[in-house]
Amino acid sequence: IPSHDIIVVSSRDELQQCFDVRVEVFHHEQGFPLDLELDELATRLFYHYISAHILLRLTPSLKPIGTIRGYVVPGTTDTYKLTRLAILKEYRKYGFGRELVEALHTWIKAHSSGTTPLIPVPGFYSKFGYTPEGEEFIEDGDPHQKMVLRISVPT
Numbered sequence: 001i002p003s004h005d006i007i008v009v010s011s012r013d014e015l016q017q018c019f020d021v022r023v024e025v026f027h028h029e030q031g032f033p034l035d036l037e038l039d040e041l042a043t044r045l046f047y048h049y050i051s052a053h054i055l056l057r058l059t060p061s062l063k064p065i066g067t068i069r070g071y072v073v074p075g076t077t078d079t080y081k082l083t084r085l086a087i088l089k090e091y092r093k094y095g096f097g098r099e100l101v102e103a104l105h106t107w108i109k110a111h112s113s114g115t116t117p118l119i120p121v122p123g124f125y126s127k128f129g130y131t132p133e134g135e136e137f138i139e140d141g142d143p144h145q146k147m148v149l150r151i152s153v154p155t
Helices: 014-031 089-094 096-110 123-128
Strands: 004-006 051-058 065-070 080-087 115-117 137-139 143-144 146-153
Touching: 004 096, 004 115, 004 143, 014 051, 014 065, 014 080, 051 143, 080 089, 089 096, 096 123
Parallel strands: 080 115
Antiparallel strands: 004 051, 051 065, 065 080, 115 146, 137 143
16 A cells, blocks of 8 residues: 555645546546536635545655545535545555545544434445435436435544
8 A cells, every 4th residue: 555644634735636636537537527526615625614625645745646525414514425535546446435434534523513424425335334315316417326324423
């Protein structure tokens, strides 16, 4: 496994690095429209109780190779949605996706109270104990399935 670190983004430069990874994965590799990557939630960097961007970097070069975002679902105070998990293609074989999800879970536990539902996408997330809820739906032109995990947050 390449030497790396995972940080909660705290600067505009780090946020741009998250965007760069997302654009490479979702736009260039997977063909999604570029405007889907630059939504209003993408700019909510400093509202740490609303959203978090997590960045995976190689060390010591600090080359960005992965990212995930989590945010409070509008209309709730304790439901977080995990989105925009992206890892550059050549680094997907190292288990970094798991590390990014766990880092976001840690951030949520530190910024929440009570039991927090998390809403991601299926497949990969079922390995963490997420279960499907409701019917499949179309978002950004692709089928999605709401997946939920309720985590106990220390009070």
